[in-house]
Structures are given as C-alpha cells and as structure tokens.
Amino acid sequence: MAEKGTISINAENIMPVIKKWLYSDKDIFVRELVSNGCDAVSKMKRLVSMGEASLAPEEGEDAWRIDVVANADEGTLTFTDNGIGMTAEEVKKYIAQVAFSGAEEFLKKYKGENGENGIIGHFGLGFYSAFMVAKKVVINTKSYQEGAQAVRWISEDGMEYDLEDSDRETRGTSITLYLNDEDKEFANLWTLRQTLEKHCQFMPVPIFVSEVKNAAEEAPKEGEEPKEAPKPEQINDTHPLWLKRPADVTDEEYHEFYHKVFHDYDEPLFWIHLNAEYPFNLKGILYFPKLKNEFTANEGVIKLYNNQVFVADNIKEVIPEFLMLLKGVIDCPDLPLNVSRSFLQNDGYVKKMAAYITRKVADRLLTEFNTRREDYQKYWDDIHPFVKYGCIRDEKFYERVKPALIYKTSAGEYLTLEEYKNKNCEGDEAIIYYASDEKRQAQMIRLYTDQGKDVVLLDTLIDNNFISFLEYTEREQKLKFMRVDAAADGLTDDGEAMSEEELKRLGEMFKKATGDEQLSIEAKPFKSDDLIAMITVDEQSRRFTEMSRQWGRDMSLPEKRTLVLNRKHPVVHWLETAEDGERAQQVCAQVFDLAEMARQPLVADRMVDFLKRSNALLTLLIEK
Numbered sequence: 001m002a003e004k005g006t007i008s009i010n011a012e013n014i015m016p017v018i019k020k021w022l023y024s025d026k027d028i029f030v031r032e033l034v035s036n037g038c039d040a041v042s043k044m045k046r047l048v049s050m051g052e053a054s055l056a057p058e059e060g061e062d063a064w065r066i067d068v069v070a071n072a073d074e075g076t077l078t079f080t081d082n083g084i085g086m087t088a089e090e091v092k093k094y095i096a097q098v099a100f101s102g103a104e105e106f107l108k109k110y111k112g113e114n115g116e117n118g119i120i121g122h123f124g125l126g127f128y129s130a131f132m133v134a135k136k137v138v139i140n141t142k143s144y145q146e147g148a149q150a151v152r153w154i155s156e157d158g159m160e161y162d163l164e165d166s167d168r169e170t171r172g173t174s175i176t177l178y179l180n181d182e183d184k185e186f187a188n189l190w191t192l193r194q195t196l197e198k199h200c201q202f203m204p205v206p207i208f209v210s211e212v213k214n215a216a217e218e219a220p221k222e223g224e225e226p227k228e229a230p231k232p233e234q235i236n237d238t239h240p241l242w243l244k245r246p247a248d249v250t251d252e253e254y255h256e257f258y259h260k261v262f263h264d265y266d267e268p269l270f271w272i273h274l275n276a277e278y279p280f281n282l283k284g285i286l287y288f289p290k291l292k293n294e295f296t297a298n299e300g301v302i303k304l305y306n307n308q309v310f311v312a313d314n315i316k317e318v319i320p321e322f323l324m325l326l327k328g329v330i331d332c333p334d335l336p337l338n339v340s341r342s343f344l345q346n347d348g349y350v351k352k353m354a355a356y357i358t359r360k361v362a363d364r365l366l367t368e369f370n371t372r373r374e375d376y377q378k379y380w381d382d383i384h385p386f387v388k389y390g391c392i393r394d395e396k397f398y399e400r401v402k403p404a405l406i407y408k409t410s411a412g413e414y415l416t417l418e419e420y421k422n423k424n425c426e427g428d429e430a431i432i433y434y435a436s437d438e439k440r441q442a443q444m445i446r447l448y449t450d451q452g453k454d455v456v457l458l459d460t461l462i463d464n465n466f467i468s469f470l471e472y473t474e475r476e477q478k479l480k481f482m483r484v485d486a487a488a489d490g491l492t493d494d495g496e497a498m499s500e501e502e503l504k505r506l507g508e509m510f511k512k513a514t515g516d517e518q519l520s521i522e523a524k525p526f527k528s529d530d531l532i533a534m535i536t537v538d539e540q541s542r543r544f545t546e547m548s549r550q551w552g553r554d555m556s557l558p559e560k561r562t563l564v565l566n567r568k569h570p571v572v573h574w575l576e577t578a579e580d581g582e583r584a585q586q587v588c589a590q591v592f593d594l595a596e597m598a599r600q601p602l603v604a605d606r607m608v609d610f611l612k613r614s615n616a617l618l619t620l621l622i623e624k
C-alpha cells in the first residue's frame, strides 16, 4: 500500500498559526507526544484486562514503557511506545482528520483576541504540535489487532502526507521528528531531559530518555574497547506522592518529594495533603516553605497537573494568588484546561475550587494553632507574611484564620489580639503598641515595657498594609495600632499644663536651635523620670508615606513631628527660666537630638553637630 493524502479541511490556515502562536511554549510538543504514548499504553492495558487483547509472551506486566531517543547528529527525536498502535485506517482517521477539530474550534473562538498567550499552549493541539519544531514527521505504527499491517505516515509540513506499508514488527508507535535547524537544541540530551522532567515528571507510564550517536562516531578506534551504549534513564515517577493516601505517606517521603520537585534544600515547615473526591476531584500537596529573607521576594511555585500531566506553573485563575507563596502540586483531572484564561476567570467551577483550596489552607493553620501552638509559634516568623498577605487579599480567608493570627512581643511571647487586649488594654479601647525596628526603637520600647505594657514587633514590609487593613476591617472594635513613637499619651501623666505663653517661648527656642519651623511642642510630666523629651510622629501620615514609598510612588507627606518635653525633668525646668542665649540653644539642640536618636539615626549633618556638641559637653564636665 502507498497513498497520498491531504490533511483535513483547513490545515493551510491552521498550520502557520500553530507555528507562530505557540512559539513561546514550543516545548509542549514533548508533553503532547509523550501523553499520547501514555494514552496508547493505557488503552492497551484496558483491552488486556478486559481480555480483548493479549500480550506477546515476552512482555511482562512491567513492560509498558515510552522511549524518547535523541540523535543530536541527525537532529532527530523519536518517541516510541508499546501501546495500542494504529491501523492505516486509524492513522487516516485520527491523525489526518479528527486531530484538527480542537484546533479549529480554538481558532474560530480566539483568532481576534490579542495578547491572550499563556494558556493557549495548553490547548491540547496534540499531535500537530510536533510541527512547531519539526520540518518532517514520520509515524511508524503497528496496531495490536491480529494480523494488522504496520504503516508509515510521512508528512513534511503537516498539510500533506504519504502513507505506506512498513516492516515494523512490534506493536506500538514510533514518532520521529526531523527538527528544524533552529529547534535542534531539543535533540540535545540535556535539554531533552530538562523538558521531559518539566512536563512528564509524573506521567503514569515509565518514560526513558537516551541518545544515539551516528555509527561512524560510535565505532571504536583501533585498539579501543567497543563502548557500551548508555542505558536509557527513567525520568518519571509513575506514582506521584499526591495520589497516595495521606495516612500511608511518611514525613520523610513528603520531605524527599519537596526537595526533588522544588529543588529547595531547606526543609518545608509543614504541608497540606489535599485529597478530595467530592465536591472536586482534586489531589495535591501544598508546602509552607521556609522564608529565605523578606527581600528575595518569597517565590513560591504551584504546579498544576491534569491527570499527572503537567499543565503549567502558577495559573492564578485556578490557585488564589496569595497561595503562590507556597510550593506545591495540584492535580485536577476535571479542570477545563483547554480553554482560555478569560474563560477560567469566569468559570464557577474554577472559582469554587480556588475557594476550596483557600479554605483548606486556613483550616490547616487553625488546626496547627489549636493543637500545636508551640510549633506554630516557631513557624510564625516564616509564615506570617504569607498569612497576612492572604488576609488582605481574601476576606474569607481572613475571617477563617482570624483566631490564629498572633503577634510576637518584644519579650518574645506570641499573643493573639484577644490575649494582648486582655493583658494591656482597659475599657473598650484597643490600642496596640508596636515597634517596626526592635533595635533602633529600643529606648521607646523600654518606656512601654517598663510600665508593664507589651510592645509587639511588626517589622516586615507587609505590616503597614496589614495593620491598616485590620483597623479598617475591625473598625467596630476601635482597633488602633500605634508605633512606639506615635504618641506620648501612654507614657505621660496628667498634670498642670504649661502656660500657653511659656510653651510658645520654648517652641521658638527649639525651632531656632533645630531649624525645623514646623516643629510643634508640648510639655507633660512623664511617667519615666530620666527622660528629658521625646519626639512623636503622627501614625497615619507616617504610615502613608512609608506605604507610598513601598509602592514606588513617593508621595511623602511632611512628617508631623512633635517634641514632647518632660515637665518633671530638671533640664526642662532650667530651660523654662533660661535666657535664649548661646547656652540655651546648645541645650535645646542636644535635647532634640537625644530625643530624635531614640527613634531613628540622625542624618549626617545633625550627627556631626551632635558629636561636636557632646565633646564640648564633656570638656565642660571636667572643667567644673
């Protein structure tokens, strides 16, 4: 037999588009061809188990396999399976006619839509994706059916083909791609192995990769031992961990899987094994990774699979965005993945699934908190940015996980909001004092802790956003977060006020000494005796400035600084009656700098002046 044919209807229109549009996701042809091999094997297995086909005597139960062989010299790749095979009729029907139905539909639907890349690569263009990288494709196949004639199908462009008898003796299919010059890299063993590991790491049939060299190069030189051909190497794990019952998996196995799949050699903190049949057929494992540091944007990876076939990393339509900080695998056989992103975004099923995953994560955190609080507190430093981000992004997540939100205090305790309030707040006020830099704000922290008040540490980038979110969401509770330098209220006593005039006079003295015309001034008796003054900065304007800087828009409001003087302090008493001369100016400048240093380092010029002045003060001390 030998015949020529043209491939289905609109091939001329489709081929160029396939080649061009899928350019960015070129390597998916590997996934398509290998998964076709897997399909062919599982069809064969089913026929055997139903007694409708039988295996050759030399074939054992464990003989199922797919071989991918690279020949870098020839620039070819061959995919061989020992699955069901095809008859000439089937090749004509399935390869030449039916194959395009999916592609055609996709073209009709999305031709006009620009910029819709990404998921288009998951369209399941199937066999024809081979033409993205190959100038010629040869199928050599023999059906399982008794007495079937093996056939060879050859196509140079995916539009016309030749079909002829072949002398293939074994059941199954080999597909050979003659790669385009610019795609020859796929015949490089290393690249091929990477690509297979990416797409096929968990496919259900053993997949082996190997390379062949041209005979001339392989031939041993005189006096050399003939080399043994390298053994094909299995690249996949046919029983991925997520398909096992959680009860049957050991911690070691979870760890090993984590290292292998994510190439992260830190230990994960803990994990969630999703194992649902209802309401979704959804399996997977989500790991909470150890945080490296807050500045290497904590990059997670969620790998999405469809029946053990890799679909893509981080499809945000399916997995809630904030969960992308985790590392994990999700296998969802029922997902309509051969559709566009905009479809996924609006699909009710996908939405429910995302909500389900979110709920599972929140529930797991709650369980950790309720049953293993000590461990949970140890993880907290690593997981809190993720949890906080999740709260801001998803109110349902916040509502669920709320009881498990904790705050680390400067004393190293971890308190829930309720616990903090019970210990530190009176009446219905709920002011939480916090520090954003434990070292720099040490003195201010001490002022609070000396009075028996807890100060919590909120020192990551997300915290400003998080506390603003909480204040808004819990506005009925009158929740307020105040940085330790935001107000002096908690640190002062009520006492006789200074006369307006006197305050004004002192204010002028300080403005002159510091050059800060905007400075406001107050005077109150402090609870602490040894402090002359402190500087407070309005919480809201400071937070706003910091957040706008964080988003790269510098919309700084001028800092509203207030100098609060301790009326009980002898230096303040002295200033109250001092002439505004050189000595008073020196004292004002020194008092101001000391107060400023309690909250942040002095800027360079002020620092120079401060050191000079301090040196002079020492000299004064010994001259006395």
Ligand code: ADP
Residues within 6 Å of the ligand: 032, 036, 037, 039, 040, 081, 083, 084, 085, 086, 094, 095, 099, 124, 125, 126, 127, 128, 173
């Ligand atoms: P799909 O896999 O979605 O059906 P493909 O374009 O990948 O679409 O394949 C089209 C058809 O060609 C398959 O359904 C199958 O009938 C046949 N086919 C492809 N590859 C093989 C193979 N390796 N062995 C047997 N049949 C195959």
Ligand code: MG
Residues within 6 Å of the ligand: 032, 035, 036, 126, 127
């Ligand atoms: Mg297919």
